[in-house]
Amino acid sequence: MLLERILRYRILLPIIIFYFVMSVLTPLTHDDLEWATSYGTQMFHSFYETLNGRYLGNTFEVIATRIALFRYVIYVLFAVGILIIIQKSVDDILGKDRHPNYHVLLLITLILLIPSTIYSQIYGWFAGFFNYVPATLGALIILRYCIKLMNRGKLYWWEMCIMMLAALLGQWFMESITLFNIAIITIAAIAFYIKYKKHLKQLIIAFVSALVGAVIMFTNPQYIKIFGGESDYQKVSSDDQGLLSRMVRTLLTQFPEHIIYQSILILIIIAALLGFILYRSTLPLYVKGLLYAGLASAPLYMFFIRMPLDFKLRLQEAPVIMIDFTVAILFYLTLIASVYYVALSSRIKAYLIMLLLTIPIMVAPLLIVQPIGPRNFYSVFIIYVMIAFVLLRYLELHRLEWQWFVKVLAVTFASAYVIMFLIIAIADHMRIAKVHRAAAENPNLKTYHMQRLPFEAYMQRSSPETKRRKSIFKTYYEIPQKIKITFPPSNQK
Incomplete structure (x- = not known):
């Protein structure tokens, strides 16, 4: 039975490989580089007291910028997790899934239609990914189980454990989603009471879990500064x-x-x-x-x-x-x-x-x-x-006449992303190698004109613009600080 279930979702294997390859090819950009320096260590040891209450998202970033395998695995887990929770949520509404492999292909095709503006700040930027994707996954889990509770009045014990974990841990990634989780559980509890004229204990437990997580997040001192206009x-x-x-x-x-x-x-x-x-x-x-x-x-x-x-x-x-x-x-x-x-x-x-x-x-x-x-x-x-x-x-x-079309679209979109980021990865490696070679050949080098990465619209500020960001960039890539780095004007609007 378990083997049969695994075989029904065998399409997840190439999708896992796709996201793993994308995580390997995506370079660290913008403040990923800063998290990889002593700044990340300092933030971790202070438990982000001077930053924000995104405790899990920040911790993922600190570890991920130091341990590449961790970065790749976590990227895959949450990217595939989004697919699975959507598939399961829609199954709940439409009934038993009879075409899991085809449906997952259809779903990945829809997700790959993501605008470049969003992709660049989520899948193309690890700091964005480790905050927004886990937060969204937690919110979708909570939403799914709230609907289940509204429909059948109870969850299995393991479903309740998952909901409680999502309601608690899902609060430490993104402030707006933290408030959304509390709001959606509250609305579900009120709607259930109006419909059945009684309280539902499992919704109350979920609400308490979400509230505890929110309190832990917002007791971070930085939020007092934000609302006081001091940030x-x-x-x-x-x-x-x-x-x-x-x-x-x-x-x-x-x-x-x-x-x-x-x-x-x-x-x-x-x-x-x-x-x-x-x-x-x-x-x-x-x-x-x-x-x-x-x-x-x-x-x-x-x-x-x-x-x-x-x-x-x-x-x-x-x-x-x-x-x-x-x-x-x-x-x-x-x-x-x-x-x-x-x-x-x-x-x-x-x-x-x-x-x-x-x-x-x-x-x-x-x-x-x-x-x-x-x-x-x-x-x-x-x-x-x-x-x-x-x-x-x-x-x-x-039907069969549509399945081939979806397969072609999914393979085409996935291949386009892999080829694009392969070009980016090669260009990134080459531009760092060139500046190191230039510095070695000319110890008196003062200025170096570095190329921008191709397809930069799909990454978050892959070429540093400010003096501070350039300094971090040079520190991470071990480029002498005395060398002034310049970039051509950006083509992005």
Whole structure:
């Protein structure tokens, strides 16, 4: 039975190999290099007292930058863990998985559609990966078991242990996800009480675990500095912009960019799938027309107005801000309305609407603390992947005529990533070897012009820009500090 179960998921082996190869080929960049120096040791010994409460994420980074095998194994475990929890969560909603190998291939294909802006700060940057991916995995585990408790009123003892561990340990990676975990368990407990007029002990235990983890995180002294405006990096307000005005501006500019337009490719797939299901429904023609218009709004605006007119660079102009926000909110609300009206079972509808409604809960804490960037919305992208995965499996696109197409896509995308990062790894090795050779041949060398790495849009600041970062870069790669390193201008906007 165990052997049969393993064979059904044999597709995980090449996926494990893929992520292992990617972890080996991905170079340490940006503050990965700093974590690998004495700074990381100092932070570890002080238990990150002057940094933040991301205790597990920071510890993973300290160890990973010193022990390469640890870095590779942890990278694989969490990357594959995201796949497995999505697969299992969707199985819970749609029933028994009869095509595990094909479905996992379909899922990895969807995940590889990740925008380069997010990839560069997650999979292409270990400091980002070790905080955001484990945090997202923990949140998805909690979400899955909250839904199970709502549906059947209890968990098996081993499921409860997993949920408690996720609720406790998952709090020490990312602040916004820490608050999300508490919020989602609280909402599940309230909903269960309203539905059944009684409390559920397992949800209370999960809530206590999450609360304890959150208290441990936020008792870190650095958060007092952040909310007091004493932090040089994270802030809740500034001298020229108060908290309320910053929240409004983030809501109107950064949220549409990161929630909708950044992930437009996966959203087009979701809109197309919903449109296809709508086409087969018996809704009145005018209702279909309105929903089609809403589903087409963001894609058409993105490719025919926003990109040609460079609206992304003009978000300080009030008319542009309002157009950008209006289209984004219209599209998001249409997604919810389309799920509600399409011919799906009530169980699937409830699940998809719940996933869409988790997004504002997940990102709400980001209104308060700045700066935020693409990496903060990795979990939003994963939610979109789950929605697309549910719709594709509901449509039963697992017939033989589709399976070959998915296999070709999965192999093509995976190969493209491997080839791209192989080129990056070779270029990284060569540029370090060249500067060492130049320093050895000319002891009086004062300035060295170093090349940028190719495909730098898929990594987090692979070429240091500031004097401090260049000093760390030289320390890590044992380049004499007296040599001034310069780089060509970046092609990234």
